[in-house]
Amino acid sequence: MKAARLLIAVSLSLLGCGDDGGGPDPDPDPDPLPVGECGAISTFENGKTPSTTLHVDDGGSDDNGDGSEADPLATLQEAASRATPGTAIVIHEGNYAGDLYIANLQGTEEAPIWIGGAEGEALPVFSGGDFVIxxxxxxxxxxxxxxxTGGSAGGLNFDDMGEVDDETFAQHLVLRDLYIHDVGADGNQDCLKLSGLDDFFVTDGRFDDCGGGGSGID
Known part of the structure; x- marks a missing residue:
């Protein structure tokens, strides 16, 4: 049976800080911890940089694009099919269809795969479908x-394809700076659904209106 390890920003910010338990009582209203000092979160992503980049734009082409910034692809699915360890898939601002299914996309510890919006641009918006992605x-x-937004069954889903006895099947994930909202209807539809994972981080996300009986993170 898998034993999932969920590492949350708030709890990690407290580990390793302060002394061995002696000293004065803690400050009831402490200043925020500066980035890079005690409390910074360390993941497999730290210190890594992409070796190649694939660009996705809602005006691009999966048939004629090569994934360069000048000739971007049109869909995340096509970019994922071309990605290798060390690839950054940069999705430019725009509107993209949901209902995407991506299986067995795997980076390595030394060369992860990044999927995310372009720096300095508005977030790309994926909408509709069963699970949006x-x-x-x-x-x-x-x-x-x-x-x-807008998935009838939920927002973002990560799962192990039912491989419950293989704890390495779906592991080592960083999910950060995500905005997931207005999914489902009156049932148990979650904004972020995580099933059978091992070793993952969820940081700095916002989850709103997650189904009638759903959760922000489940």
């Missing part, structure tokens, strides 16, 4: 700076 069997992925 579903990943199955992913490893060493960083998914960041995306907006997802």
């Amino acid at each position: 579903q990943f199955s069997g992913g490893r060493y992925l960083v998914v960041h700076d995306l907006e997802l």
Whole structure:
């Protein structure tokens, strides 16, 4: 049976800080911890940079684009099919169809795969479908700076494809700076659905209106 390890920003910011338990009582209203000092989160992403980049734009072409900034692809699915360890998939601002299914996308510890919005641009918006985006069997992925909305079954789904006895099947994920909202209806539809994962981080996300009986993160 898998034992999932969920590492949350708030809890990690407290680990390793302060002394060994002695000293004065803690400040009831402390200043925020500066980035890079005690409390910064360390993941497999830290210190890594992409070796190649694939660009996605809602005005691009999967048939004629090569993934360069000048000739971008049109869909995340096509970019994912071309990605290798060390690839950054940069999705430019715009509107994209949901109902995407991406299976067995795998980076490595030394060369993750990044999927996210372009720096300095508005978040790309994925909308509609069953799950707006579903990943199955992913490893060493960083998914960041995306907006997802309108999925009838939920927003963003990560799962292990039912491989419950293989704890390495879906592991090592960083999910950060995601905005997922207005999914589902009156049932148990979640904004972020995580099933059978091992070793993952969820940081700096916003989850609103997650179904009638759903959760922000489940």
